[in-house]
Amino acid sequence: MAIRFELLKEAKDCKARLGKLYTPHGVIETPIFMPVGTRATVKAMTPEEVKGLGAQIILSNTYHLYLRPGHKLIEEAGGLHKFMNWDGPILTDSGGFQVFSLGDLRKIKEEGVEFRSHIDGSKHFISPEKSIEIQNSLGSDIMMCFDECTPYPATYEYAKHSMERTTRWAKRCKDYHKNWDKQGLFGIVQGGMYKDLREQSAKELVELDFPGYAIGGLSVGEPKELMCELLDFTTPLLPKDKPRYNMGVGTPDYLFESVIRGIDMADCVLPTRIARNGTALTSQGKIVIRNAKYAKDFTPLDPECDCYACTNYSRAYIRHLFNVDEILGARLTTIHNLYFLIKLMENIRKAIKEDRILEYKDEFYKKYGYNDK
Numbered sequence: 001m002a003i004r005f006e007l008l009k010e011a012k013d014c015k016a017r018l019g020k021l022y023t024p025h026g027v028i029e030t031p032i033f034m035p036v037g038t039r040a041t042v043k044a045m046t047p048e049e050v051k052g053l054g055a056q057i058i059l060s061n062t063y064h065l066y067l068r069p070g071h072k073l074i075e076e077a078g079g080l081h082k083f084m085n086w087d088g089p090i091l092t093d094s095g096g097f098q099v100f101s102l103g104d105l106r107k108i109k110e111e112g113v114e115f116r117s118h119i120d121g122s123k124h125f126i127s128p129e130k131s132i133e134i135q136n137s138l139g140s141d142i143m144m145c146f147d148e149c150t151p152y153p154a155t156y157e158y159a160k161h162s163m164e165r166t167t168r169w170a171k172r173c174k175d176y177h178k179n180w181d182k183q184g185l186f187g188i189v190q191g192g193m194y195k196d197l198r199e200q201s202a203k204e205l206v207e208l209d210f211p212g213y214a215i216g217g218l219s220v221g222e223p224k225e226l227m228c229e230l231l232d233f234t235t236p237l238l239p240k241d242k243p244r245y246n247m248g249v250g251t252p253d254y255l256f257e258s259v260i261r262g263i264d265m266a267d268c269v270l271p272t273r274i275a276r277n278g279t280a281l282t283s284q285g286k287i288v289i290r291n292a293k294y295a296k297d298f299t300p301l302d303p304e305c306d307c308y309a310c311t312n313y314s315r316a317y318i319r320h321l322f323n324v325d326e327i328l329g330a331r332l333t334t335i336h337n338l339y340f341l342i343k344l345m346e347n348i349r350k351a352i353k354e355d356r357i358l359e360y361k362d363e364f365y366k367k368y369g370y371n372d373k
């Protein structure tokens with residue numbers, strides 16, 4: 001079995017859990033935040049830097065790599081691990097979220113999805129089988145089933161039809177996937193914002209017995225309360241001895257709200273994306289470092305952080321770098337933001353271990369400036 005999950009502890013006062021996820025490229029302690037390396041790189045970071053920050057697993061996108069440089073080229077290079085010089089676990093999701101969000105550029109049929117490349121407008125067709133073939137070529141440790149991320153909002157009829165097709169596609173992925181010993185395959189629960197459809201989707205996917213399950217169709221613009229309600233409803237429908245992955249989640253509050261509702265894995269482009277335009281996550285909330293008020297602020301990005309950026313540089317210096325558009329500005333802020341979230345998850349795992357996750361969440365929210373209701 002390529003993927004094995006060990007449930008180590010369940011919190012008493014909420015659904016948070018501690019676990020260990022065994023993969024062919026290493027063991028992952030959960031709950032875990034996964035940095036996103038869309039096109040075979042965590043932007044502006046070398047793999048050694050990503051490893052040095054404590055990242056245990058990274059994401060890459062199936063569609064992006066299929067379009068450029070092509071999954072066959074990466075296969076010839078010896079697979080994605082070799083190609084990008086990352087020897088830890090890799091999870092490939094579709095990146096379809098971007099492709100799908102290109103609305104009129106795609107047609108969804110029973111057979112698969114026809115879409116136009118966002119690069120050169122060329123026509124492409126991806127089926128469940130094709131998606132598995134691409135991920136096989138990439139050699140990721142965790143593959144995701146081919147699904148439709150149901151748009152938000154969606155009518156009940158659309159969400160039902162879309163979810164039932166996603167289940168049929170999941171079966172096709174499972175039937176087509178051969179090397180289970182090298183690559184695990186996660187099912188993705190859909191069903192829009194409708195509890196009965198979420199229940200049907202979870203039940204049908206659990207029937208197919210995947211080594212892990214993602215909760216899809218969330219963080220697509222719905223209110224935070226609605227995401228929390230659907231997580232609360234859906235996680236108990238999934239096997240407790242299998243990992244649960246909330247796709248596209250990555251701000252501190254969304255990570256806390258996911259973990260206390262039984263989520264083990266999360267990914268988000270946010271920390272790296274906002275870093276490149278000069279926003280840093282700090283224990284006292286977000287700061288826009290380009291802001292002139294930091295011109296003579298010789299303190300670190302976050303006084304409580306011991307990352308490379310906070311140990312060696314001031315806000316004034318990093319603001320200067322952004323002000324003159326120097327690449328090092330984006331690099332230092334990326335180092336800090338990734339470290340901040342990876343460290344947050346380490347502290348969350350520690351808090352679960354010490355039976356104080358809810359207290360830790362309140363403490364964090366007060367300092368960060370979230371007015372938790």
Ligand SMILES: CCOC(=O)Nc1nc2cc3nc(NC)[nH]c3cc2c(=O)[nH]1
Binds near residue numbers: 144148149219249
């Ligand atoms: C072949 C793998 O398919 C996927 O990755 N599907 C998928 N990806 C998602 C990515 C998401 N990102 C966000 N918010 C930023 N929400 C997401 C949902 C999905 C999803 O339902 N399904």
Ligand SMILES: [Zn+2]
Binds near residue numbers: 301306
């Ligand atoms: Zn820092």
